[in-house]
Amino acid sequence: MFDPALFKLPGMRRLTVILALLAVVEGICIIIQAQFLSLAIVGLWQLKTLATIVQPMLIFAIAWTARQLLVVFKNRLMYPIVEKTSGDMRRQVMQKLYRLGPSYVAKTGTGNVVTTALEGIDKVQTYLMLVVIKVIDMMIIPWVILIYIAWLRWREALFLLAIFPLIIVFMIILGYAAQAKADKQYVGYQRMSNHFVDTLRGLPTLKQLGLSKQYASNVYQVSEGYRKQTMAVIKVAMLSTFALDFFTTLSIAVVAVFLGFGLINGTITLLPALVILVLSPDYFLPLRTFASDYHATLNGKNAFADVQKMLALPVPTHRDQLGTEPLDWQAGSRLSLSQVDFSYDDEQPALKQLNLTAHGYQRIGIIGASGSGKSTLINLLGGFLSPMPEHGTIEVNGQAVSHLNQTAWQQSFFYIPQSPYLFHATLAENIAFYQPDAGVSAIGQAAAKAGLTDWIKTLPDGLNTQIGEGARGVSGGQAQRIALARAFLDNSRKILLFDEPTAHLDIETEAELKQTILPVFENHLVFFATHRLHWINQMDYVLVLDHGKIVEQGTPAELVAHNGAYVRLRDEMVGAI
Ligand SMILES: Nc1ncnc2c1ncn2[C@@H]1O[C@H](COP(=O)(O)OP(=O)(O)OP(=O)(O)O)[C@@H](O)[C@H]1O
Numbered sequence: 331m332f333d334p335a336l337f338k339l340p341g342m343r344r345l346t347v348i349l350a351l352l353a354v355v356e357g358i359c360i361i362i363q364a365q366f367l368s369l370a371i372v373g374l375w376q377l378k379t380l381a382t383i384v385q386p387m388l389i390f391a392i393a394w395t396a397r398q399l400l401v402v403f404k405n406r407l408m409y410p411i412v413e414k415t416s417g418d419m420r421r422q423v424m425q426k427l428y429r430l431g432p433s434y435v436a437k438t439g440t441g442n443v444v445t446t447a448l449e450g451i452d453k454v455q456t457y458l459m460l461v462v463i464k465v466i467d468m469m470i471i472p473w474v475i476l477i478y479i480a481w482l483r484w485r486e487a488l489f490l491l492a493i494f495p496l497i498i499v500f501m502i503i504l505g506y507a508a509q510a511k512a513d514k515q516y517v518g519y520q521r522m523s524n525h526f527v528d529t530l531r532g533l534p535t536l537k538q539l540g541l542s543k544q545y546a547s548n549v550y551q552v553s554e555g556y557r558k559q560t561m562a563v564i565k566v567a568m569l570s571t572f573a574l575d576f577f578t579t580l581s582i583a584v585v586a587v588f589l590g591f592g593l594i595n596g597t598i599t600l601l602p603a604l605v606i607l608v609l610s611p612d613y614f615l616p617l618r619t620f621a622s623d624y625h626a627t628l629n630g631k632n633a634f635a636d637v638q639k640m641l642a643l644p645v646p647t648h649r650d651q652l653g654t655e656p657l658d659w660q661a662g663s664r665l666s667l668s669q670v671d672f673s674y675d676d677e678q679p680a681l682k683q684l685n686l687t688a689h690g691y692q693r694i695g696i697i698g699a700s701g702s703g704k705s706t707l708i709n710l711l712g713g714f715l716s717p718m719p720e721h722g723t724i725e726v727n728g729q730a731v732s733h734l735n736q737t738a739w740q741q742s743f744f745y746i747p748q749s750p751y752l753f754h755a756t757l758a759e760n761i762a763f764y765q766p767d768a769g770v771s772a773i774g775q776a777a778a779k780a781g782l783t784d785w786i787k788t789l790p791d792g793l794n795t796q797i798g799e800g801a802r803g804v805s806g807g808q809a810q811r812i813a814l815a816r817a818f819l820d821n822s823r824k825i826l827l828f829d830e831p832t833a834h835l836d837i838e839t840e841a842e843l844k845q846t847i848l849p850v851f852e853n854h855l856v857f858f859a860t861h862r863l864h865w866i867n868q869m870d871y872v873l874v875l876d877h878g879k880i881v882e883q884g885t886p887a888e889l890v891a892h893n894g895a896y897v898r899l900r901d902e903m904v905g906a907i
C-alpha cells in the first residue's frame with residue numbers, strides 16, 4: 331500500500347512519532363466532539379432548558395476547532411520536511427547522475443532521466459505530503475475511537491472491529507488492481523517522455539526523410555496510449571472509492587440497526603447509542619481518505635521507487651587509486667592493459683582480451699571496421715566504461731587500477747569525439763571550459779592556434795558571441811576547432827583521446843583541420859580512432875580491431891610487412907574509395 335522505505339527517510343522517524351502522538355490527540359478530540367454533541371442532542375430530546383445545552387455545545391465547538399487546527403498543524407509540520415526531503419533527493423539524484431556518467435543516461439534514455447530528476451521528484455513530493463499523515467492517521471485514530479466505543483458497548487465495537495480487516499482486504503485487492511494499472515501508466519509516461527525527447531532530437535532526420543508527418547501521428551498514438559492508461563487508473567480509483575463508501579455506509583447502517591434494537595429492548599440508553607452512532611463514520615474516515623488519495627499518489631509512489639532504485643545503483647568506486655591530483659604524464663610514463671575484457675551487458679564481451687601498452691608521447695592509431703569496437707575502446711580508455719571486474723589488469727605507471735574512471739586520470743586527458751558538445755555559453759567560455767580562469771589573451775591565442783581567428787573576425791561579438799543550443803550554430807569543422815582550442819589552452823593535459831574527430835567532415839575541411847590537429851600531437855600521448863587511413867602515416871603505433879579484439883598491433887611499417895589484418899583492411903578501404 332505504501333513504501334516502507336518512506337519511513338526510513340532522514341527525519342521521518344522523529345516526525346512519525348510526533349504525528350502519531352498528534353493522531354492520538356485528534357482521536358481524543360473526535361471522541362470529545364461526539365460525546366458533547368450527543369449530550370446536547372439528548373438534552374434537547376429530553377426538553378431540558380437551553381442553558382444546559384450551552385456548555386456541551388461550547389465544548390463540542392472547542393473540540394471541533396482543535397481537530398481542524400490539528401490537521402493544519404500536522405500539514406505545517408510535514409511541509410518543511412517534505413520540502414527538504416525532495417530537495418535533498420533532487421540533489422542526490424543529480425550527484426548520482428554525474429557519478430553514474432554518460433553510459434547510464436544512454437542506457438536509461440534522456441527523457442527518462444529528465445522525467446525522474448524533474449517531474450518525478452515533484453510527484454514524490456505530493457506523495458510524501460499526502461501519504462505519510464494519512465497512513466499514520468489510519469493506523470491510530472480508528473483504534474482510539476474503537477477503544478472508546480468498546481468501553482461504551484463491546485458488541486458494536488466487536489462488529490466494527492470485524493469489518494475493518496474485511497475492508498482492508500478489499501482495499502488491498504483493489505489496490506493491486508490499481509497498482510498494476512498505475513505501473514503500466516508510469517511506463518507509458520516514461521515512454522512518452524523518451525519518445526518526445528527522441529523526436530525532438532531526431533527532428534532534422536525525420537524532416538530529411540520526409541517522415542515528420544508520419545511521426546507526428548506516432549507521437550499522437552503514444553500520448554493516446556498514455557491517456558487510455560490514465561483513464562484506466564481513474565476507473566479503478568472511482569470504482570474502489572464507490573465500493574468503499576458503499577461498504578462503510580452499510581456497516582454504519584448495521585451499527586444503527588443494532589443500536590435501534592438495543593434502544594427498543596432497553597439494553598442501551600440514548601446517550602451512548604448516539605455517541606456510538608456519531609463516532610462510527612469517524613472510525614472509517616481515515617481509511618476512506620487514505621483510499622481516495624491512494625490512487626492520486628500511485629504515480630508518486632512509482633516515482634519514489636524509481637528514484638530510490640536509481641540512488642541505490644552502484645557507482646564506480648576506487649576512483650582515487652591514482653590520487654586526486656592530475657597525473658604528471660611524461661616521456662617515461664606508461665599505461666598498460668593486459669587481458670582486459672569489457673561487456674555492455676555482462677554477457678557477451680564487446681572487447682576481448684585487450685593487451686596494449688602505451689608510453690610517453692606515443693601516437694597510437696586505432697583502426698577497424700565499423701562496429702569493431704573503436705569507440706568502445708576509447709570510452710574504456712577515458713574511464714566512461716569500466717572493464718569487467720576480475721578480468722585482466724590495468725596499470726598506470728606501474729600502479730594497478732581497477733578501471734580508468736580515475737579522478738587523476740580524467741583530469742589528465744582531453745576527449746575529442748566526432749561532434750564535441752558545445753555548451754550554451756560564449757565562445758570564450760566554451761574554449762576555456764577546462765580552465766575557467768584563463769585570461770582573454772590566452773584564449774585568443776588558443777583560438778588562433780586552432781585556426782579560429784578568421785571566423786571569429788566575422789562574428790558580431792567576437793569571442794563573446796553566444797554559441798551552442800539555442801544560440802548561434804557552428805559548423806562541424808568549427809566545433810572541432812573549438813575542441814582543439816581547449817586542448818591548446820590547457821597544456822597540462824598530456825593525453826588526447828580522439829574518436830573519429832573528422833569522420834563527418836568533407837575532405838577539404840578535414841585536410842585543413844589536419845594541419846591544425848597535428849601540432850597538438852607534440853608532447854602528448856595520443857589515441858586516435860579513425861576510419862581514414864591517411865592519419866595512419868602520422869601514427870607511431872597502430873591497433874587493428876576486429877570484432878572487439880586487437881588482431882594486430884605494431885608500427886605502420888611492421889603491419890605492412892606482416893601483411894595481415896591491417897593490409898586487408900587498408901585494401902578494403904582503398905577498394906571502397
Ligand atoms: N551502448 C551500447 N550497448 C550495447 N552495445 C553497444 C553499445 N555501444 C556499442 N555497442 C556495440 O559494441 C560494438 C562496438 O561498437 P563501437 O561503437 O565501439 O564500434 P566502432 O568501431 O566505434 O564503430 P564505428 O566505426 O561505426 O564508430 C558494436 O557491435 C556495437 O553494436
Ligand SMILES: [Mg+2]
Pocket residue numbers: 704705706829830
Ligand atoms: Mg565509433
